Amino acid sequence: MRSIKVIIMLILVAALALSIPCNSIFAASSNTGGEEPIKGVVKDNNPSLGYITLYFEDGSGTQPDKLERLISIRTFTYGYDVVVTRDGYTTIPESIQPGDQVFIKLDSDGYIQKISAQSFYRPVYGRIQNKGYNWITIKKDGGTYGYYPLTNYTPIYKNGKPGSMSDLLPGEKVKILVQTDGINIDIASIDVEKNPRLVTGVYRGTVEFYDSMRDSLVVSNIQEFVNGYWINSPFIGIQRIRYSEELRERPMPRVSGMAYFATQKASDGTDRIVAAAFRSGQPYTSIFRDTLMGLAGGRMELQNSSEIIRFDEKTIAIKDQRLVDISNINTLDSIKVSAERAGSGYLANVLVCDSINNNGLTVYRGRIKDVVKHTSITVESFAQLDGVTWEFTNTPKTFDIELGVTRFLNDSGIGNIREFDSSYKGQTVYIVAQGTKIQLISTAPYADSPASGRITELNGATYDSSGQLLADYTNMVITDTMIYDVEESLWKAGNDTSIDIPVHAIVLKDGKVGSTSLLKTGDEIKVIRHAQNLEGILIICD
Amino acid sequence: MQKMLKKMISVFIIAAVILGIPLNTMAVEGSMGYEGGISIENQTEKDEYQYSEMCFLTGKPVLLTGTLTIKKTDKSGEINATYTYRLSNPDQNVTMNRVVMYTTKKETKSNGQITESTTLSRTPTEVITAGGITYRLIDAQFSRSVLTDPKPGINYNAGEFYTKKVYAVGAATLNNPNTITVDMYGKLYAYDQFWSSTQTQKINVLIEANLTGNNGPVKWGGAAEVIASNARRNKFQYSVNEPYQISFDGGYVKSTWDESSLSYTARLPEFDSNNNPTDVIKTYSDTRSLSSAIETQRLMVPDLKHIRGFWAEEPIKILYSLEVIPGTGADFKIGKYVTRAEFVTMLTNALKDIPVDPNVRTVTVVRRQTKATAPEISPFNDVSTDHPNYEAIKKAYQKGITRGSGNGRFSPNTYITKAEAIKMIVSALGLENLAPYPYTSAPFSDNDQIPDYARNAAFVANSLGLIYPDEAGRFNPNAKLSNEFTANLIYDLIRYMGDELIKDYRDRIMEF
Secondary structure (H helix, E strand, O other), rough: OHHHHHHHHHHHHHHHHOOOOOOOOOOOEOOOOOEEEEEEEEEEEEEEOHHHHHHOOOOOOOOOHHHHHHHHHHEEEEEEEEEEEEEEEOHHHHHHHOOOEEEEOOOHHHOEEEEEEOOOOEEEEEEEEOOOOEEEEEEEEOEEEEEEEEEOOEEEEOOOOEEHHHHHHOEEEEEEEEEOOOOOOEEEEEEEEEOOOOOEEEEEEEEEEEEEEOOHHHHHHEEEEEEEEEEEEEOOOOEEEOOOOOOOOOHHHHHHEEEEEEEEEEEOOOEEEEEEEEEEEOEEEEEEEEEEEEEOOOEEEEEOOOEEEEEOOEEEEEOOOOEEOOOOOOOOOEEEEEEEEEEEEEEEEEEEEEOOOOOOOHHHHEEEEEEEEOEEEEEEEEEEEEEEEEEEOOOOOEEEHHHHHHHHOOOOEOOOHHHOOHHHHOOEEEEEEEEEEEEEEOOOOOEEEEEEEEEEEOOEEOOOOOOEEOOOOOOEEEEEEEEEEOOEEEEEEEEEEEEEEEOOOEEEEEEEOOOHHOOOOOOEEEEEEEEOOOOOOEEEEE | OOOHHHHHHHHHHHHHHHHOOOOOOOOOOOOOOOOOEEEEEEEOOOOOEHHHHEEEEOOOEEEEEEEEHHHHHHOOEEEEEEEEEEEHHHHOOOOEEEEEEEEEEEEOOOOOOEEEEEEEEEEEEEEEEEEEEEEEEEEEEEEEEEEEEEEEEEEEEEEEEEEEEEEEEEEOOOOOOOEEEEEEEEEEEEEEEOEEEEEEEEEEEEEEEEEOOOOOOEEEEEEEEEEEEEEEEEEEEEEEEOOOOOOOOHHHHEEEEEEEEEEEEEEEEEEEOOOOEEEEEEEEEEEEEEEEEEEEEEEEOOHHHHOOOOOOOOHHHHHOOOOOOOOOOOOOOOOEEEEEEHHHHHHHHHHHOOOOOOOEOOOOOOOOOOOOOOOOEEEEEOOOOOOOHHHHHHHHHHOOOOOOEEOOOOOOOOEEEEHHHHHHHHHHHHHHHOOOOOOOOOOOOHHOOHHHHHHHHHHHHOOOOOOOOOOOOOOOOEOOOHHHHHHHHHHHHHHHHHHHHHHHHHHHHHHH
């Protein structure tokens, strides 16, 4: 009996001994007897030397006088075999970032056996102000600015899919997931706005008043700046344009004179003012369409003008339909500037810069020699459009069909490329291709009468009451018309010209092939017309 | 005696029933329906809304507009709702009639959160005609689940819903081989509070058509992302008096309005001139909106002539006008420190009550009863029930904004510190979980001096833009709050609740 008691005592003592933690550094045991891991927020993680320092459990430890104590008490070392998880995923020690909330389990020698971390990224929203090789600055929604270093590994997403540094454009809205402890910044990802809200128009008008109740600018005689021309708005009389909540500044009471403003679509789909400049009076204005040679000291230098053109903080700068800081306009950019007389020179009110992008599209015309259904088309010989003339090559050429990409326009309008088969052999077609990949095939008739001009009217489209386009434009009127004399190879001035557009006309604009819905009043175009009926067959927007 | 006891029991039961009625119902809940549409309340017809939604059945986006009528009854926590849609697009020759009945059950969990689940009460009816073709709903499935997390100042909501609808194209029989199936998976996020309310639905739509053409079966599919959002907004505007001879200065006008926006991106096959689908996928995107008329309300004009031109005049004036700071303003003293009782009063006044669902009819039995008066017991032993700030302190305690200063005390007359104030504000917003626990290295140089209980709150308030470090980078946790600093702080809180929160729940969801 006594021996049983002794045995029981020994078991109890052994059990007690085993329950004592081997590691004196280990955190306090809980009342239930389980071992609590070490926990805290990461101050520093050094994977090269294999240590991690946590702030004190109460969250203190930022002041220098506590640093020594922090290093001695809250620094833990780890080896190569440490098991690391972050946000539920197994990872490497390098991924633990300052600011992470971690749980640490030590082995019997006091080394870290396991680290389990939770990141605390928070979103920062703003517009890209400037962009460098490995950094961006953004103007945050709150109006302050932030600098964010980037690496080649910084994940960038556009439309929810992986993107690249080239997707980060000045003026674009971004969401940056950052974790910072005041000194270090870790960026988890950068998301670019899904459907970038581009500048929908740059306008000027005579200020009637500012309506504070409706937060709107009320203006009359509105003109839109299109392709370096001020074009009268189709809206007659006094118009109200609401301010965007993104723009914080509002005009002074009793504002008057001329307002220059840019609009963007707001979240409700309406055009709102995102930049505005007010100039007193209605001074003489001039337009410069030129190439920028430099920006310095509040002045811009143009290639073909010796005029002194200044800019100020109110100058509205638009690049590729994005509102940007003027410093984002680069040397050799093609620009259109509307400036008003100021002293001996000019003061720029609006500066617009559009990058030329044709996406490598080439227009061919040729007689079909062979069709491999759904796969390719071979033409016997072909002519390639060069400017407004055709360059003939007497060799066959094969183009690839890609069902999801290749569009087909026939005499009835949109056709089905699946039905494009050998019955088309011998027919002459237009092919718009990117490399050898066909973007568009059209059965439109031969066109060899080039003209150019600026669109003043677009007619024939139908819309529903909500403004949705139901049918494309079928006619346009151009002004500043020039007619190309093929025989003399000369452009000759012509009258304002009305041009009908057939359903299988080809429209190229901004590197896209599309329908006439791409066109806008004010666009400068080259059009190659049918020799007899003068219908616009190829419309190329400069 | 027995009669008296019975009476007391019945009073108690009635009181319990009334208290049991869910008062935290979301203000914006349900007014959009679950079809990816937007609505604005019709001011002349009760329960009727102007309504718009997108229809993709024809292979092209069609905007349908018309009315949505919602009738809801709340019977012992079970809400039965009938949604009746009458929509059309005359230009595109499309009409739609739809009736859907839902049943929603609510359950309050032990931590106060409320879960809701909604199902169809009966098979919905829906008929769409487009260009002479009839699309008739022959099968429908629907489920929806929402979690509401009621916090002192804001109710936060998040949930999902799933809809599958099968339409017969032409004849309405299950054997009809011409069908279009629409699958919708939606996420919804909403918050409700006095200064603004927003509900946003982000819906992924998949359309699958199985039709018979002249040359055999025609199958096509498309997808769309629809983001629909309803919001109620408030704005304050100072209106200057034009007459000189008038008894009061210009005053503030509160404007309230509803705004709804619907944005979609649809990827659908391009149709050829014979209306057959081609392989080219066309992307359509657009944004539509509805907005209500602006309702204006003149606010009281406080007597603050003695602070004209003072740097914090505007927030002080607005807070007096909104009766967030009690009184007429005549006794406002610049530089005076604010006590804990005064701060709690201002904070609870600023939070106001969360609006309730306007469509719900609660079924209750009203019986005449004499009110039994039980003695009021203060939650704090140093705040008597006749203390001038008692109601506010009790409310703050009941809502979890404050637990007092320890040992059952509230210390109403002690000057409030910045740490205490920020802690209360962040508790009222219910956003303390935005910081890691325990947060360290807040962007304040005196982080270590911040009391443990307020460290997370300080981080959160800073990240929300409610407070910023001083010129030396400090938080100054033990600083006493002056009248004007407090007014600024509370005004910033109101602005945050009115203007900033909506960006997270609407604009950013639409943008990214």
